Amino acid sequence: MRLLGYPADKISILTTYAGQRALVRDVLSHRCAKNPVFGMPKAVATVDKYQGEQNDYIILSLTRTSRVGYLRDVRRMTVAVSRARLGLYILGRREIFEACHEFRPTFDILLQRPDKLMLVTGELWPSQRDMLGEDGGSKVDGEVAMEGVEHLGQYVFEMSKTKLEQLQGTVATEPTIIEEDGEGDEGMDNGEDEE
Structure with missing residues (x-):
């Protein structure tokens, strides 16, 4: 998203577990924080900690290996999928959440996309x-x-x-300002000394 010009402060990443949040933050701090093209998103938080907040674009990680886990609570899932104003990107194993009866109304809508x-x-x-x-x-x-x-x-x-x-x-x-005797001239600084 950042390569496409989306502002970093308009993107938040939500995870379902604190350990996953820590891993995402660690990866971002090593690969993105000091890179002016990428930078850090506005927030990397768990769904529970992000309750009451919103952002334009949310990347929601629902990655689980074999079961829904504590996300089976419909209130928690409602918070998770309602934080985005303009774009919601959900990452996870579709078949795990598709099989969850509690999520049927939500996933019937999401799976139309x-x-x-x-x-x-x-x-x-x-x-x-x-x-x-x-x-x-x-x-x-x-x-x-x-x-x-x-x-x-x-x-x-x-x-x-x-x-x-x-x-x-x-x-x-990019033109560079080259000053000679206190006067500024705009030109290309090619690294060669003029005589």
């Missing part, structure tokens, strides 16, 4: 487009489905590489 992350190639935040494709269908030109974690990782790697190349190109062509 695609269960793969859909990206539109070249689209940056903020964008202005209809939610439907030009033909009235749900397909949008340039739309790509992320087929899994590996596919998303490769996509992000390629985007990161491209963004880095763009930034390096921008840095190399």
